Amino acid sequence: MxxxxxxxxxxxxxxxxxxxxxxxxxxxxxxxxxxxxxxxxxxxxxxxxxxxxxxxxxxxxxxxxxxxxxxxxxxxxxxxxxxxxxxxxxxxxxxxxxxDTSTPDPLGLGGDKGPLAHLLYQVNTMENLPHLLSWPRTKSLTGALPPMPVLLLLPGDSLDGLAPFAPALAERFLVLCLSKTLAFCRNAGITPDIVVQLDTHGEQHNFYPDDMDLSNSWLLALSCAPASRYLHRFAGIFWIDTFHPGLFGDTYEIRNSWLSSFIPMLGAAELLRPPSLLVAGADLAFGCRAGGPCTGGDGLCATTDSQPLSNAEDLTAVVKGSFAARLGNGQTGITTMQFMATAYEAETIAAEMVIKGGTGCYNISRTGMLDPAVFEHADPDAFLTAPAIDRTVFRQGMERASRAGLPNLTGAKRMLYEQLGTAETLARQAEALTADAEPEELADSPLLSATKLLTHLHPVADTATRIHIARELIRRYRDTLRQRITGFRLADWADRGKTLPLLCHPDERDRLLAALGQRFPKARWRSLHTWENNANRTATLTVRDLPQFLHDHPVTLISRRYADCADYLLRLLPKDTSLIVEELLAAPWPPGRGA
Structure with a gap:
């Protein structure tokens, strides 16, 4: 290397x-x-x-x-x-x-990754679609806000040292964090103004604490991030990339990099034109302590009494894997080539921010691989005399920006039907292929490229398991596309005043109809039920007739409670034309600002 x-x-x-x-x-x-x-x-x-x-x-x-x-x-x-x-x-x-299958390959070094190598990303994108069509890209933030000072929180070990200063700094700086630093924010008693989500690993939802109120926070996310489970928790969303250029007329993304989430965080900060940019936890080395040397975390770091590296030792130590390095405070720590590459990219961007906007960049952890000539070392308490910021101005500016630059919805419908045709073909090919061959005969099938994103992180040697994963992903892709098309059909029919069926329990009927009436004011509703909690046990639809009823109706709304009661049957039926009411209301559907 x-x-x-x-x-x-x-x-x-x-x-x-x-x-x-x-x-x-x-x-x-x-x-x-x-x-x-x-x-x-x-x-x-x-x-x-x-x-x-x-x-x-x-x-x-x-x-x-x-x-x-x-x-x-x-x-x-x-x-x-x-x-x-x-x-x-x-x-x-x-x-x-x-x-890595997931990263761009401008030099073509990764070989043929297969036609379905990014299928998992396409699935995530379709699951995010209601929000993708209802919230703009970060391009809308360009010039939308007055310059405001920013504090970036990254997940290095030194971040813990910031905890005593965090509440006071949060009064004076906009707080930008990652999913992995949300727990720090919660424990420190601060609310992030912006959360940046670049990571596409499926485990990411675990870093969003269930007990954390994010209703005053804004999410800046990659369109293919597996974010559908927590998007509704935010005040709003800006997408950091263009998921389908044809719907916008151009291609745009903020500064981005597959090296580290640090880079899009800097890109987000750049949009805010901060006069001062504080960075904490950007160690890019193992086991660092705020303001001090590496502490020996995970057995990888030099001890506090280690001898500083000479210039020659520092330069020649760089190898593949972990190696000793001189940190910004002169102490010796352990880093990697990826960390070093990230530091270089971050320093390059910060230097440009200084030139273009006069931003002062500071490393308030005072350790790590960042060059102090670019990210000046500074004590956190040096900024505690700064004036408090007006978050009302910030939130109003974000709200205004969120109404600009939305995608073309007619083009979105066309895109869905085109992708559904592809997904249906893939599903038929997968069924036919696996029906006519033994697993070992399919080891080199192009269909198995659908598993690469998942199996890169979770290696699977068994061909039969890889086939199962590929088929499940293709099915999930197809079913999600069908659901999105049904959502558009619902919106169209509701806007034309058609009568739409709602399956629910009698005691939730009025509440659901009121909520649906606010979301779809022109629609008419026909509510039906199959159970009632009284002695008469009257029903307007028998369970026996449910399969045929769903088949006969291109759109049916079903309450969560009703779906749970009929789960033994619904789980066996096609889900193409039925939508869960609560899930529908939790998302901005029809595309717009309904949630």
Whole structure:
């Protein structure tokens, strides 16, 4: 991946035709002539500029950096910056795409990932669709708010040290956090103003505490994040990417990166044009303590009495996996190449924010891999004299921005029918394929590419299990598309004043009809029930007739209680044309601002 050496470049350093860069007076082993060699006299701005112009494709076989000992001592920071740039290019554009199905692959290093490699993302997108069609992209926030100071909370170990200062800082700064720092906010007694959701792993919903009130918080989320279970809990949503360019007429996303959620957090902060940006918990190293050295967390960190690394040791320690590194406070910790690449990208963005908007960037954890020349180390209590912010202005601005730039709904319907046709075909292919072959015969089937996103994180060697996962994902994709089409049909028919059936218990009829009347004021409703809690046990629809009734009605609304009572039967019937009332009312459907 990357090899860093001092003074002498040998054959042992060059394996597999890597890109070779030398800084300063470096020697080569006799007879050594690298095929791709860039010699630079120093680590100054001109050298950095030359390295920045190297095409990304040149990194596909790795890189070697040779540095003169003199330069390592006299211009360490500049050499380190170049080294971090090389790590960034290698990790982001070579290593990640070759390992992870979920990341873009601009150099085509990951090979053919298969036609359904991103099917799980498509499922998540369709499950998020009511909200995707009802809330705008973060593009709408551009210039929508006055500049306001921002506090970013990231999940490094040093974040715990901020707890005593958090309530006072939250009065003076907008608070931006991730799902993984929501628990910190709850425990510290603060409410985040913005939560950024980039991570697409299905476990993410577990980081949203059930007992936490998020009704005054705004979510900035990736459209394919598995977020449907908690979207309704927020004051509103802005999408950080464009899930279907045809519905907007352009492609847009905030600063983003598959390296780390730190990057879209900086992108979100950039939209707010903060005069001051405080960062806490951005350690990018293991086991850091706020304001102090690495503490030995997980057995990976150097102890507090470890000797500081020399410049030469720090530069040559960079290897694949975990390695010792000099932290921003001079102490020794443990980091990784991904962390180093993230630090480089974050520092680049922060430097641009300083130039463009005059933002002051501060690392108030005072530790970690971020360069103090970019994220200045500062004590949290240095900001406690700042004036309190007016969150009314913030919330009003967010509300105004949330009404702009919504997608084209006619195009959304067309998109759904197109995708449903594809999903139906996939479902038929999956059924036919698995019916006519033994599992071991299907090990190389393109249909199994549907499992790659899931099995990358949860490896499954058994082909029969992978087939089952693929079929379930295809079925889930198809059924979700059918449900969304039924939702559009409901909205259309309701707007035309059609009579729609509602299956519920008599004692919940009035409440549900009132709620539905507010959401669909032009619709008429015919409520039916099959059970009644009285001696007469009258019914307007018999359970015996329920399967045929659902078949005959293109749209049927069913209360949650009714569905639970009839679950023994409903679970066996197609769900294409039936919608649960409570789920419908919890989402902004029809697309708009109904929830």
């Amino acid at each position: 990357l090899t860093t050496c001092l003074d002498l470049l040998t054959r042992d350093h060059i394996q597999g035709n890597p890109l070779v860069i030398t800084l300063g007076a470096c020697q080569m082993e006799e007879g050594l002539s690298p095929a791709r060699l860039l010699r630079l006299p120093d680590a100054g701005p001109a050298s950095m500029s030359a390295i920045g112009r190297i095409p990304l494709a040149e990194y596909r076989h790795g890189a070697v950096l040779a540095v003169s000992s003199l330069l390592a001592e006299t211009d360490y920071q500049a050499v380190r910056r170049i080294q971090k740039h090389l790590v960034f290019c290698l990790i982001k554009y070579v290593w990640f795409p070759s390992q």
